[in-house]
Amino acid sequence: MPQSEPDRAPGAATGLQCLHEDSHLLVLAKPPGLLCVPGRGPDKEDCLSRRAQAQWADALVVHRLDQATSGLVLMARNTEAQRRLGRAFELRQVHKRYLAVVAGALAQAPDGAWSTIDLPIAADWERRPLRTIDPHRGKPSQTRWRSLGYDAATDSSRVELEPLTGRTHQLRVHLAALGHPILGDALYADRCVQARALRLLLHAQWLAFEHPGTGQWVEFTLPTTF
CATH class of the missing domain: 3.30.2350.10 (Pseudouridine synthase)
Known part of the structure; x- marks a missing residue:
C-alpha cells in the first residue's frame, strides 16, 4: 500500500495535509513550527495531535518530530496499532x-x-x-x-x-x-x-515500516519544499 502523493482533502478543515488514512493509522505532513503534542502554557496548546484529533477523534500519538522540523508523522487509530507501531520504533524496525x-x-x-x-x-x-x-x-x-x-x-x-x-x-x-x-x-x-534560512532546513521525507493491521511493508514519501 505504498503512497507518495499527498491527499489534501482529509484534514483540510484543520489545516493538515494527510497522505494516507485507513482504520489503523494516519500519515500526516507536519509543517515547520508546529508542535507534535501540547507544550506547557496556553500558547503551546495548538499542535499536530490536537488538530488530528479534531478530524479523527481516535488519533493516537506514536512518535514526534522537533517543533522546527517538517515532514512525515505517523498516528495510530486504535490502541493495538499504537502499541505495534511504538514497538516497531523501539526495535528500529521503522526506517526513516x-x-x-x-x-x-x-x-x-x-x-x-x-x-x-x-x-x-x-x-x-x-x-x-x-x-x-x-x-x-x-x-x-x-x-x-x-x-x-x-x-x-x-x-x-x-x-x-x-x-x-x-x-x-x-x-x-x-x-x-x-x-x-x-x-x-x-x-x-x-x-x-x-540567519541563512528562515526556518530549520530539516525535513522527514521518507518512512518505511510494516503496516500494523495488514503486515504489508509500506513506504511513504513527502518531498521537501526547500
Whole structure:
C-alpha cells in the first residue's frame, strides 16, 4: 500500500495535509513550527495531535518530530496499532530518512556511499533543552549520512540522513559536531548560520515500516519544499 502523493482533502478543515488514512493509522505532513503534542502554557496548546484529533477523534500519538522540523508523522487509530507501531520504533524496525541543508562542503563519498556518525549524546543540563556530545555520560547514537552535492554559490551541502537511534535532537547535534550545522538551526548553529534560512532546513521525507493491521511493508514519501 505504498503512497507518495499527498491527499489534501482529509484534514483540510484543520489545516493538515494527510497522505494516507485507513482504520489503523494516519500519515500526516507536519509543517515547520508546529508542535507534535501540547507544550506547557496556553500558547503551546495548538499542535499536530490536537488538530488530528479534531478530524479523527481516535488519533493516537506514536512518535514526534522537533517543533522546527517538517515532514512525515505517523498516528495510530486504535490502541493495538499504537502499541505495534511504538514497538516497531523501539526495535528500529521503522526506517526513516531526512533531508537537510548544512553549512559548508561535506565530502562526498565515492559512488554515493553512506558514512556513519557514531557519537554519544547526553542532555546538557546547564543549557536545557540542548543536547551535547559526551563520551562518558552520553547514550550511544548513530546517524548514517551521504552528501547529495555541494552548492558553491551558497556554501552549503544537501545531505540525506538516516538515524539509526532516536535521541533528542540527534541529527542536529551530530551535524553540528561534524562542523556542518543545519541552516536555520536556532539551537546548534551560530548566528550567521541561523540567519541563512528562515526556518530549520530539516525535513522527514521518507518512512518505511510494516503496516500494523495488514503486515504489508509500506513506504511513504513527502518531498521537501526547500
